[in-house]
Amino acid sequence: MSERESNHTLETILSHRSVRRYKKQPIPESVMEMVLHAATRASTTGNMQLYSIIVNQDEEMKKMIAPAHFNQPAVTSAAAVLTFCADFRRFNQWCRCRDAEPGYDNLQSFMWAVVDAVAATQNACLAAESLGLGICYMGTVTYNAHELIKIYGLPEGVVPVTCITMGYPAEEPPLADRLPMEGIVHQEMYHDYDRERIDSVYAERETSAETLRLLKENDLPNLARIFTERRYKAEDNVAFSRLFMKVLEEQGFMNF
Amino acid sequence: MSERESNHTLETILSHRSVRRYKKQPIPESVMEMVLHAATRASTTGNMQLYSIIVNQDEEMKKMIAPAHFNQPAVTSAAAVLTFCADFRRFNQWCRCRDAEPGYDNLQSFMWAVVDAVAATQNACLAAESLGLGICYMGTVTYNAHELIKIYGLPEGVVPVTCITMGYPAEEPPLADRLPMEGIVHQEMYHDYDRERIDSVYAERETSAETLRLLKENDLPNLARIFTERRYKAEDNVAFSRLFMKVLEEQGFMNF
Numbered sequence: 001m002s003e004r005e006s007n008h009t010l011e012t013i014l015s016h017r018s019v020r021r022y023k024k025q026p027i028p029e030s031v032m033e034m035v036l037h038a039a040t041r042a043s044t045t046g047n048m049q050l051y052s053i054i055v056n057q058d059e060e061m062k063k064m065i066a067p068a069h070f071n072q073p074a075v076t077s078a079a080a081v082l083t084f085c086a087d088f089r090r091f092n093q094w095c096r097c098r099d100a101e102p103g104y105d106n107l108q109s110f111m112w113a114v115v116d117a118v119a120a121t122q123n124a125c126l127a128a129e130s131l132g133l134g135i136c137y138m139g140t141v142t143y144n145a146h147e148l149i150k151i152y153g154l155p156e157g158v159v160p161v162t163c164i165t166m167g168y169p170a171e172e173p174p175l176a177d178r179l180p181m182e183g184i185v186h187q188e189m190y191h192d193y194d195r196e197r198i199d200s201v202y203a204e205r206e207t208s209a210e211t212l213r214l215l216k217e218n219d220l221p222n223l224a225r226i227f228t229e230r231r232y233k234a235e236d237n238v239a240f241s242r243l244f245m246k247v248l249e250e251q252g253f254m255n256f
Numbered sequence: 257m258s259e260r261e262s263n264h265t266l267e268t269i270l271s272h273r274s275v276r277r278y279k280k281q282p283i284p285e286s287v288m289e290m291v292l293h294a295a296t297r298a299s300t301t302g303n304m305q306l307y308s309i310i311v312n313q314d315e316e317m318k319k320m321i322a323p324a325h326f327n328q329p330a331v332t333s334a335a336a337v338l339t340f341c342a343d344f345r346r347f348n349q350w351c352r353c354r355d356a357e358p359g360y361d362n363l364q365s366f367m368w369a370v371v372d373a374v375a376a377t378q379n380a381c382l383a384a385e386s387l388g389l390g391i392c393y394m395g396t397v398t399y400n401a402h403e404l405i406k407i408y409g410l411p412e413g414v415v416p417v418t419c420i421t422m423g424y425p426a427e428e429p430p431l432a433d434r435l436p437m438e439g440i441v442h443q444e445m446y447h448d449y450d451r452e453r454i455d456s457v458y459a460e461r462e463t464s465a466e467t468l469r470l471l472k473e474n475d476l477p478n479l480a481r482i483f484t485e486r487r488y489k490a491e492d493n494v495a496f497s498r499l500f501m502k503v504l505e506e507q508g509f510m511n512f
Contacts, residue, residue: 234359
């Protein structure tokens with residue numbers, strides 16, 4: 001990379017690693033405020049800001065939500081847990097208070113709110129990392145959205161979609177590997193993946209020391225089967241999909 | 257903000273504005289490469305990288321996709337249009353090539369891919385902005401996903417979820433206003449919005465010069481009704497929701 005294409009923002013972006021163990025050190029209020037402020041500067045659909053951010057720093061509250069995140073250490077050791085919700089509640093209430101009839105109980109509206117929430121989340125992550133914090137996304141937030149709705153008391157129009165844990169790092173994990181750029185980027189049109197291209201895109205990952213270690217540990221013949229048979233199993237995905245669809249119905253995004 | 261809580265990354269984040277008019281100036285290849293590379297460093301569910309990025313810089317291709325974005329100037333004047341797709345195709349093909357049975361044709365899997373795609377998009381935006389480019393999100397991408405699927409030839413497992421236009425700015429829009437932080441952030445629990453809180457959260461926005469201008473222009477009594485009766489109408493939202501649900505079914509994310 002030439003000097004012209006290097007700067008602190010890029011350095012922050014390029015040096016991201018998920019941190020799952022944190023020091024017992026609280027986050028100063030001014031730092032948390034900056035992280036939250038950064039979140040709200042992300043692009044948002046029609047400037048509607050269709051998200052809310054629930055901040056948990058209280059030990060009792062963190063214990064309450066931990067089971068919904070399968071008690072992962074990233075949650076239990078975090079100084080703060082931020083849950084970003086797709087939120088049409090505030091906007092709908094505003095409309096109702098102004099004699100305007102909201103028509104946002106549908107899938108498009110949910111998608112706008114999801115995109116808003118995730119863009120805000122990613123801003124929060126980069127702001128946090130630029131200030132010396134470590135972060136980790138918790139995919140469990142959509143698995144157990146129904147549990148979090150109960151704990152937080154989320155009304156109609158509100159669905160948790162991302163969750164990040166945050167704290168001063170107590171570990172220094174290496175940079176994660178990524179697929180080669182040509183496996184991700186499509187010039188002008190979509191170029192489909194045949195066997196030859198798949199072999200090429202996954203070659204480096206499949207022969208890494210980490211993969212060889214995982215294969216031994218899991219007693220499976222290849223990395224793909226670690227995903228399908230251990231990490232993200234069809235039966236779990238189906239069960240959690242049904243729960244999440246029920247959440248979308250109950251929170252009022254499936255009326256169309 | 258204290259000096260300790262200021263840095264180039266935060267400056268990039270805090271100075272974002274959506275740029276909708278661009279100079280006729282191409283993006284150097286090294287800059288585009290850095291933007292795309294930055295995108296791939298975002299957090300991703302289980303390091304599966306469940307997204308693809310389609311890059312349009314060719315004038316003919318930009319003309320082809322413009323109608324799907326209602327021919328907005330942000331698209332027609334952009335040096336590049338990047339469409340981020342939730343993509344399980346590559347991962348599924350990998351599984352099939354490795355004798356692993358993918359179980360990712362469901363809503364949870366779609367959500368992972370959406371979060372992955374949006375986090376990558378936001379990284380691309382900030383990288384671009386740090387390198388002097390302007391960007392704008394195009395919400396039209398989910399309205400007309402069915403059209404983009406045809407144009408790009410997207411196979412099963414692939415759904416466009418975000419689109420950003422990009423180029424050197426030919427305008428300097430002011431920073432957009434945002435709701436006050438206490439309207440967005442919830443400490444520990446969700447605090448619902450009653451009329452008093454709604455009045456307080458929306459007070460500044462409702463009395464801004466920009467709002468007063470819009471009310472006159474639209475001949476409507478309040479800002480909320482500009483949203484419900486002009487910008488985001490129930491009948492459009494319902495129609496586009498039905499189209500997008502069909503997309504999710506046809507692209508294979510509704511089998512659960």
